[in-house]
Amino acid sequence: MSSIEMPEPDARVLGNRDAILKALAEALPADGLITDPHQTLAYECDALTAYRCPPLAVILPATTEEVSQALKICHQLGVKVVPRGAGTSLAGGSLATADSVIIGTSRLRDTIEVNYPDRYIRVQTGVTNLSVTQSVENDGFFYAPDPSSQLACAIAGNIAMNSGGAHCLKYGVTTNNLLGVTLVLADGEVVELGGAHMDAPGLDMLALICGSEGQLGIVTEATLRILPKPEGARPVLIGFDDAETAGECVAQIIKSGVLPVAIEYMDRLCIQVVEDFTAVGYPLCEALLIVEVEGSEAEIAVQIERIEKIALALDPREFRVSQSLEQSELIWKGRKSAFGAMGRLNDYLCLDGTVPVSALPLTLRRIGELAQEHQMEVANVFHAGDGNMHPLILYNANLEGDFERAEQLGAAILKLCVEVGGCLTGEHGVGIEKRDLMYEQFSPDDLEAMMQVKDVFDPDWMLNPAKVFPLNASAARRSLIATQGAAK
């Protein structure tokens, strides 16, 4: 079952397997190279598990030099390379092809420098998102981007997908918190972009790398901005009888001058499932908002007072301020376990379109209608403050054709997001999943311009093949390379 096409593997590379593996084995330490087909099977998919393909080999370098060595060899032998962080991509961003090798960051685990006066941390990119905050939190600092998968996901993947999280309404996404990187180019050359200072010179290549989904190079080290932890934080639960009023509440809060750190949204189906799973005490209603504010006690009180005034004027079903640290933790526990809870009940496809905040009610209504038309169920849980929606399309993997129906509904929902002024993906990336929908958002010229940028960094199109760009758009470039490769 799968409706997303991947290109035919390069027969020349498959036929050259032994020589390729030999060259890699000669250049790399034995514990950093996996070639046994039983073991490479562990790398056959990421979190988009419907698509699977084991690579030729998996390389797990421990240093920038090893990444550079590996890329040099792959470059010389014309082998495609799939960069992989922790493999938590929901978009198939690190799906291998049979003629590729995976370069994973799991052994790039060092914290290189923590600098409090200048407020940054430099890490190898295989460290997890959460561990970055863990290494500075005892000294009163934190790393702001906090994707739901933060326990598992690697900084490398965060950079590749420009990850956000629940708190980016106030603190921004990865690109706003990334100061510098060590980047290994497709031919193995190592370059430094940015550093500990606040802006980079020349063209903003750091911005180009962040969110480039492994198309331009492999980031082995990163300098990340760390921030002083707020004095306190408190969430408020606000329940409404309909999505429109909840949407109005979000817009009014944002307009009021209070800038919450997070505004999360859950619909009835999601609340129900979360309650069944965790019993955190959410009120059952059509639309639930979790609004979190930060600061000292006095500052929190003032902000909550304002939010209360706005919310009460909209006649909510429930307005509940967390009264203790335990209650706050419960409120967030429910939100953070939403995906897991949903997964116990059903298979689901998690979408990631973003829409203008003002278009949220309309989008939610249309999603409901589309779900009905497709005869599928959709649960909504998302970051309302920034319009980043995560509709979960429920399906049954054991039911013939159900996954394909879910994919079709997913495509319809993403087209809707673009139609109302939004985009296909807010933080999960295009990967293979949304690759062929790119024409919905971009003109052929727009896509060509992006591909010309890739041409500069990866002229042979060897990095993360068949992702991001529609297959037909990249066909000429890919076939040209195959022909040249054969001629070599």
Next chain:
Amino acid sequence: MNAAITPCSEAELQDVVKEAASQSAPFRISGGGTRANIGQPVAGQTLSTNALSGVDLYDPGALTLVVGAGTSIQDIEDTLAGEQQMLAFEPMDHRSLLGTNGAPTIGGVVAGNVSGPRRLQAGACRDALLGVRFVDGRGRQLKSGGRVMKNVTGLDLARLMCGAFGTLGVLSQVALKVLPRPERAATLVIDNLADAATVKVFCKALSTPFEVSGAASIDGRAYLRLEGLDVQVGDRLTRLREYLDEGGEVIDGDAHHALWRNIRDVRHFADTGGSIWRVSVKPTDAPRLLTTVQRELDAKTSLDWGGGLVWIQVPQETSESAAGVIRSAIGQGHATLIRASTELRQKTPVFQPESARLTKISTQLRAQFDPHNILNPGLMAA
């Protein structure tokens, strides 16, 4: 000076650029012209984006503003003030420092990634940039990003345009994230600090949870700005003052507004001679840089961004040797010659030279977007 070409629509802009591309006729791209003498001198017909102006969309509840690139900063600030919002990155007005006239436009701000003191806390122009529409040197009408805050759909060409000084494309429209205007702002002023002590105070203040939104120093006076809700600012001021234990007086009200406008625009160096450098460094490296340039160039200096941004005024007598002295004294960071005579700019790399490979990548990127070399050619060349 030749008359400017001023297209009134994206379609007209596209026609004009296509025509120029076919003849390899270069353009100097201009908004309000207030930053026209930043960069290596450029020869060419002036192409003005001034007529591509106006608010296309303003959605205060979504903190989103979409405007034509030629829209003046004044118009944008007036529009936003109507909803108690603002451009959080506080773009510097270069007129007094560069001695230029005209009305600064958002296109110029985005092209130069122009940010002010609040960059420290709220991010730079590039951080607030959600999307752009532009015409590249092939005459293609392109877009990147959009109008939503989270967007990883395709490569981030919008931010690539930001700070490219028009060398990759002519901006026609930009979408920005805006923020609520703080209810109250006040500044703690601490006197008589040496440079090293100033940076120490900044580091200490910026490690508090008080969200210091400005940390600048001029002539031995350090300024720490707090902004936010009424109750917040009062409370935080008291606690910050106690914590730093350096004493200090508080400035607020009208004087406060003027103070930060002057800091933002580097007014203290406006009426000086010689040349002006803008240096981005790791904050704790700043004191060493200051000592070096004061000693070897007889330069005057000021700090912003908590020490991360150094302004250097170099007297005429030492201007020729300044590039070498400054650039070799920088640890991590880079220096831009922001104001200098045409002659000095002709013989000094205005922007920090990059490594060979990065120079090659930059050149190749420009060749992709501007193969006929017609958009501000050479402006950013090393």
